[in-house]
Amino acid sequence: MSNSPAPPPRRRRINHDQNFKDLVLDFPQAALAFFLPQERITLDDDLIITPIRQETTRRRLRHRTLLLDVPLKVVWRDGSRPPLVVLFEFESRTSRFDPHRLHEYVAREARMEKTLRALAVVIFLHRGKISSSMTLAGDHLPGLTFSWVTWQLGAMDARDQADSPNIIARLTSVCMKRPADALSRVHVYGRAVRGLLTLTFDPGLHRKHLDFLEDYLSLDADEWRLFEQLYDMESKHMGAFRERWLEEGRRQGIAQGIEQGVAQGFAQGEQRLLARLLARKFGPLDDATENRLRNASTDEINRWTDQILIARTLDEVFRLQ
Structure with missing residues (x-):
């Protein structure tokens, strides 16, 4: 090995x-x-x-x-x-x-x-x-x-926006400067997630802008565990979002199954959803990974989906038990 x-x-x-x-x-x-x-x-x-x-x-x-x-x-x-x-x-x-x-x-x-x-x-x-300005003029005339x-x-300092009632301030805080230690990173991410969940109640916007947060502040596996400890409610909400995403994939698979067979459509819907989640976190998938997903069992798809949040790399998604 x-x-x-x-x-x-x-x-x-x-x-x-x-x-x-x-x-x-x-x-x-x-x-x-x-x-x-x-x-x-x-x-x-x-x-x-x-x-x-x-x-x-x-x-x-x-x-x-x-x-x-x-x-x-x-x-x-x-x-x-x-x-x-x-x-x-x-x-x-x-x-x-x-x-x-x-x-x-x-x-x-x-x-x-x-x-x-x-x-x-x-x-x-x-x-x-x-x-923050420019002037067009000649030699003598304004x-x-x-x-x-x-x-x-x-x-800007992310900590200044930690308790802002403005959702734009809370979301863009992940783009601002912050200390590099794990606890500080987790707090910036956690307060941004809390702002998203409490300052708007639209699940569609929650899902959409969680992607924004992850684009600009992606936690590693250890930081995710710390986030789950310190931001229990927010972590549970994110778990609920994940279940909704899975259900959406199942519905898409069932709809496709009208033409391809319900079982096949169901499996393909879950495979497509997992591929989308993996690509969002780790980047475009190579051919070997795409083939692995296409040939995976339902149990493997479910296990890999569970491991996305704690995996540090794409390899860890498939290796962790």
Whole structure:
């Protein structure tokens, strides 16, 4: 038997842009309250928030990245303030930010909405050198000054958001800086999970944004055990989610079984669900793993599914008893 160390866990490719789009579109008022404190938008304001177009017109697509992230139109129901257009843009690193492109986005949306009340918020995952304005001018004449709101999540302290009543603050805390020890990591993850479970009651959103948390703070097997000890209620809720996912897979398998045979469809539904959970935690599966799942018994599928949360690597999923 080889004594070589187990390979590091493989992670699925993270789509940062889509992750943050989902976050803002699912919790738009919380996003405005958290990322635009200067505008004094609160969680209690009576607002109508509408996503507006997310793609430019076809003739403008010469720039391959000329794609609006999340533009929102904010309307106060009581008319106390004029409507406001807010554009959220997401970048993983400051070096990829293009202020000219952002200015084009905001100017286009302001023109389309026939308003001068338009703001831009740029959210970066990592710390870096970045400005919050640019000026276009000549040698002697002033020109245009364009400003935007900048957030660098990697420069913020996760512990400051541990008890926030804002779900955006709680979820994005896993993207913020934190001590590297296991206890600190578990507390950041646990408080984020607690925020997700207590600040929204939609099981679909729970499931969706648990994926977000795991993308940016993945616990190893020892940390999972510590999480289960310190966050018993949250851990049990996550177990309940897992059972729902399994049931969903069973329903999909039974539906497919109408054409393929109920037993075969049932097994394939569970195999597909396990493959999806494994890929989410460890990254794309190789052909050998795919074949192993296809040929697995029901008992093996159930045992491997139970071991996903505590396994540190893909090999451990299949090796642990």
